[in-house]
Amino acid sequence: MAEAIKERASRGPTRGEIRKQIQLPLSEAFRISWRYVTIRLGRSLITAGTIFLSVAFLMSVFTMVAAAKAAGQELDQPTIARYTWLVTMGFLICGVGIVNALLMSVTERFREIGTMKCLGALDSFIVRMFLIEAGLMGLFAALTGGLAGLLLMSAWSAFRAGFSVLGKMDWGWTGQGGGYGLLAYYLLSVALGMILSVIAAIIPAWRAASLQAADALRTEI
Amino acid sequence: MQMPEGLTPEKAEEIQERLGPALEQVSEYVVRTRNLRKTYQMGKVLVGALRGVDLDIKRGEYISIMGPSGSGKSTLFNMIGGLDKPTEGSVYINEVDLAQLDAYELAWLRCRTIGYIFQTFNLIPVMTALENVTLPMIFAGVPEDDRKERGIELLRRVGLGDRLHHKPAELSGGQQQRVAIARAFANDPSIILADEPTGNLDLKTGKEIIGLLKELNEEKGVTVISATHDLKMIDVSDRVIWIRDGVIARIEERSKLQVEAALAVEDALIEEGGNSQ
Numbered sequence A: 001m002a003e004a005i006k007e008r009a010s011r012g013p014t015r016g017e018i019r020k021q022i023q024l025p026l027s028e029a030f031r032i033s034w035r036y037v038t039i040r041l042g043r044s045l046i047t048a049g050t051i052f053l054s055v056a057f058l059m060s061v062f063t064m065v066a067a068a069k070a071a072g073q074e075l076d077q078p079t080i081a082r083y084t085w086l087v088t089m090g091f092l093i094c095g096v097g098i099v100n101a102l103l104m105s106v107t108e109r110f111r112e113i114g115t116m117k118c119l120g121a122l123d124s125f126i127v128r129m130f131l132i133e134a135g136l137m138g139l140f141a142a143l144t145g146g147l148a149g150l151l152l153m154s155a156w157s158a159f160r161a162g163f164s165v166l167g168k169m170d171w172g173w174t175g176q177g178g179g180y181g182l183l184a185y186y187l188l189s190v191a192l193g194m195i196l197s198v199i200a201a202i203i204p205a206w207r208a209a210s211l212q213a214a215d216a217l218r219t220e221i
Numbered sequence B: 001m002q003m004p005e006g007l008t009p010e011k012a013e014e015i016q017e018r019l020g021p022a023l024e025q026v027s028e029y030v031v032r033t034r035n036l037r038k039t040y041q042m043g044k045v046l047v048g049a050l051r052g053v054d055l056d057i058k059r060g061e062y063i064s065i066m067g068p069s070g071s072g073k074s075t076l077f078n079m080i081g082g083l084d085k086p087t088e089g090s091v092y093i094n095e096v097d098l099a100q101l102d103a104y105e106l107a108w109l110r111c112r113t114i115g116y117i118f119q120t121f122n123l124i125p126v127m128t129a130l131e132n133v134t135l136p137m138i139f140a141g142v143p144e145d146d147r148k149e150r151g152i153e154l155l156r157r158v159g160l161g162d163r164l165h166h167k168p169a170e171l172s173g174g175q176q177q178r179v180a181i182a183r184a185f186a187n188d189p190s191i192i193l194a195d196e197p198t199g200n201l202d203l204k205t206g207k208e209i210i211g212l213l214k215e216l217n218e219e220k221g222v223t224v225i226s227a228t229h230d231l232k233m234i235d236v237s238d239r240v241i242w243i244r245d246g247v248i249a250r251i252e253e254r255s256k257l258q259v260e261a262a263l264a265v266e267d268a269l270i271e272e273g274g275n276s277q
């Protein structure tokens, strides 16, 4: 009897198999995430569109301030206050827009998260999948959105104050009169867009992944 | 790819030691529950969905769990499948107490030992039939070529050899449930858990699905446990467990089941439906 049990046990899973299951390769998570983004392209575009617009708005505010400075506008107290207010609004609109879009996109997939848990996905795999997906979308949308905001506002400024303004703007990392230039603000906007996207996706994904599978499956929205 | 934090080679070895032998059919019973209780809190009211269930299910049995709506069938399904934690009592799968398993071991068990089938199919909508079937194999670390081969073989087995690359939305309810069945068998589980697998299907399709489950039960020796309202299930079941208000009301052995009359009527109905097409 003991022999029989031992013999059966030896046909059990090998250590390698267990390790393979548990450390599911990153490439697999990446592939599944990429599929999600491309196959649900319509849905992804709406989410990415929100990120795009949010970052574009923030970047256009930065560009506007830079153009005003280049045009030699006097930065008196009320003007500074107005720009500060605009930048703050820029941050807020950017933040709320992105968080809202990704929260929606994760919440509508709670049931799928529950299903994946039933099929043997580890919580960490599910979270990683959403991290990659949000990171990819955030990166593309923020890069293009920031560029769009920069270009459109530059064009608008040139139209308003003449092309000479463009030459006087601080395009580089630092500004002529101290402070930072547009490149720095562009990177800041992109980073902000991406980080917010990832955080806004990870928090609900982590919540769903750490639910009991039964609860995740039951969730209706 | 690095090992996720918390998992060392020692840990992996430990998982094998604990689940390995158990997975390999040491005991006669695949599923046992002892004094299983689940209480839900709804505001200030406590709902006793399960109030002390003791079950012993043998390897290879086909079990139907029947009972009126709200009697606790789905709750029992969730407890046996390790999808939710009991308030009290224990579930043993292959003599391993589920409460003793950590997250890795539980994922392992869900991946390899149990296949789940749901009333609402729960396929991943963005994936094709084949991708849905191979997903659990990805989680099990099966190499890509083997995954594909086995996925195609399973889909052929359930009669969907010509629907490999269809998305769930492009399949009928019955076909979706077939994909779900193929997916449940992906990693050769020893238990199939089904919660009202025919609940969203018409009479004829439901009967086909039940037939398919029965065939696979006999062919692969897998234990099938199905919560259901569907009296057609009685015919193929080795035992029917009737539950009411969260306790087992009675257990009927197949030999004592008296349902032929009811089933004959249903057969006639299906026949009629088939002829008029």
Ligand SMILES: Nc1ncnc2c1ncn2[C@@H]1O[C@H](COP(=O)(O)OP(=O)(O)OP(=O)(O)O)[C@@H](O)[C@H]1O
Binding pocket: B040, B041, B042, B047, B048, B049, B067, B068, B069, B070, B071, B072, B073, B074, B075, B076
């Ligand atoms: N998540 C929950 N929160 C609170 N109460 C719950 C929850 N899930 C189930 N219940 C309660 O537990 C009892 C048993 O529910 P369960 O879903 O197990 O019934 P069932 O037998 O599957 O019914 P049906 O045949 O309608 O699917 C019911 O009274 C239900 O209201």
Ligand SMILES: [Mg+2]
Binding pocket: B073, B074, B075, B195
């Ligand atoms: Mg139910």
